[in-house]
Amino acid sequence: MQRSTSPLNLSNLVDRNAHFIDGEWVTSTSGALDVINPANGEIVGRVPNGGAVQAGKAIEAAYRAQREWAAMTPAERAVYMHAWAARIRDNAVELARILTSEQGKPLSESLEEAEGAALFIEWYAEEGKRAYGETIPALARNKRILVLPQPVGVTALITPWNYPGTMVARKGAPALAAGCTVVLKPASQTPLTAVALVALAQEAGFPAGVINLVTGKSSEIGEEFMTNAKVRKVSFTGSTEIGKLLIRSSAEQVKRLSLELGGNAPFIVFPDADLDAAVAAAVGNKFENCGQMCNGINVIYVHKDVAQKFSRKVTQRVxxxxxxxxxxxxVQLGPVIDHRAVAFVDELVQDAVQKGAKVEIGGGCLTETPYQKGSFYAPTVLTGVTTEMRIAQEEVFGPVAPIVTFSSEEEVLAMANATPFGLAAYVFTKDVRRVFEVSEQLEFGMVGVNSASLSVPQAPFGGIKQSGQGREGGHHGLEEFMEIKYISLTL
Known part of the structure; x- marks a missing residue:
């Protein structure tokens, strides 16, 4: 298997209007879906509008390939994965342009996402070699007790539109490293990045059927994933509403699920915090990817003693x-994904304003030249926000920073925890006691202290409550794709 010596022409590879099934690009006869650039409304590509039939064929291909892929040693699987990561790096610039063209984020962020995808694949290529079993002391001399981790089997991956590159790798890498074959269904708004990544996997030489890709009707493809008994595991990132539907439909076969769902992340600034660091982190997180980040800040809680100074500094940066x-x-801030998303963001902002919030900057859609053809919303800072406003209760998923003031540790913990969601939270303080006590009392799966960055390959990413189940990242992410087998041996 030779590493490519020069970048591929990914644009040609992407422009196929085909599914990838059993190692081949299969031309669709089911019509096509237009992929729209949210910055200007132009069509940047097309993918098949497939459904249950195509998903079923992809599942069959993955099922046929499963036994041999699982039989390989982790080191053998790692060779393919390292080759894939190398090709992603070789083609990072063109991959980033494809990502930005269909998703809208700044090219600098897309380049970081390409690098993040390569890092996840590389890390799991090595972590797969450390999927250790156990030998347990028996109660009799002629007994041996062995515990073996084994791959779950065929796995369906449903990835979101906000991080169409990283999420393919964050789900696919541990599944492949564990010995699972996969069927990938990317979001219809941003499928071209997934197509490009699969084309690079093909160039890396993965055996036919190990990686498959279908695009099209989410409801049909999703139903096939959930009802087909050959799919043993589904990993999904998206809304809590869809996650609940998947939980219900998984009951018939007791199908394994990993779910990363909605969030309502608090960002808490105590009066002893390094205010400049907190401001930089708040703006960096809140406006990354135009505020469309699962673990992105939803509400900023600032102690009343520093609220005015903090709000002024944030507004200046924004x-x-x-x-x-x-x-x-x-460019540092691109468009929101589509016009429907813009309308929802504005609905939350206007609700807050009507209930007494003050717009420090922004506060509306951008419709003048050069924004008139895209789905842009002005970067916005709101002060005077209260927890009764919808913007403090619902996931904004847009470039809006609502600021709520608080007086005590007990008060802010009560406000932050008063949500059915529990993905990520952020705390800024220099008090070591507070670091531990507040982090432990926050009802969230992840807590960033004096930092607003959480996603790394070696750590478990995921939420509690209605933000999902399971973890992506770390050895925990590998274990999500493995079953435990107990062997009792009599000599």
Missing amino acids: ANLKVGSGLEED
Whole structure:
């Protein structure tokens, strides 16, 4: 297996209008879906509008390939995975342009996402070699007790539109490292990045059927994933509403699920915090990917003693953000994914304003030139926000920073925990006691202390309550794709 010596022409590879099944690009006869650039409304590509039939064929291909892929040693599987990561790096610039063209984020963020995808694949290529079993002391001399981890089997991966590159790798890498074959269904808004990544996997030489890709009707494909008994595991990132439907439909076969669902992340700034660090982290997290991040800040809680100073500093930073097409030089904030998303963000902002919130900057859709053809929303800071406002209760998923003030540790913990969601939370303080006590009392699966960055390959990413089940990242992410087999041996 030779590493490519020069970048591929990914644009040609992406422009196939085909599914990838059993090692081949299969032309669709089921019509096509247009992929729209949210910065200008232009069509940037097309993918098949497939359904249950195509999903069923992909599952069959994965099922046929499963036995041999699982039989390989972890080191053998790692060779393919390292080759895949290398090709992603070789083609990072073109991959980033494809990602930005269909998703909208700045090219700099897309380049970081390409690198993140390569890192996840590389890390799991090595972590797969450490899927250790156990030998347990028996109660009799002629007994031996062995515990073996084994791959779950065929796995369906349903990835979201906000991180169409990283999420393919974050789900696919541990599944492949564990010995599972996969069928990938990317979000209909951003399928081209997944197509490009699968094309690079093909170039890396993965055996036929190990990686499969279908695009199209989410309801039909999802139903096939859930009802086909050959699919042993489904990993999904998306809304809590869809997650609940998957839980219900998994009951018939007791199908394994990993779910990363909605969030309502609090960002808490105590009066002893390094205010400049907190401001930089808040703006960096809240406006990354135009606020469309699962573990992104939803509400900023600031102690009343520093709230005015904090709000002023945040507003000054936000005022300097350059908004535009992600393909333009120095752009820091791209469009929201589509016009429906823009309308929802504005609905939450207007609800807050009507109930007394003050717009410090922004506060509306951007419709003038050069934004008129895209789905842009002005970067917004709101002060005077209260927990009764919808924007404090619902996931914003847009470039809006609502600021709520608090007076005590007990008060802010009560406000932050008063949500059915529990994905991520952030705390800024220099008090070591507070670091531990607040982190332990926050009802969230992840807590960032004096930092607002959480997603790394070696740590378990995931939530509690209605934010999901299971973890992605770390050895925990590998274990999500493995079953435990107990062998009792009599000599």
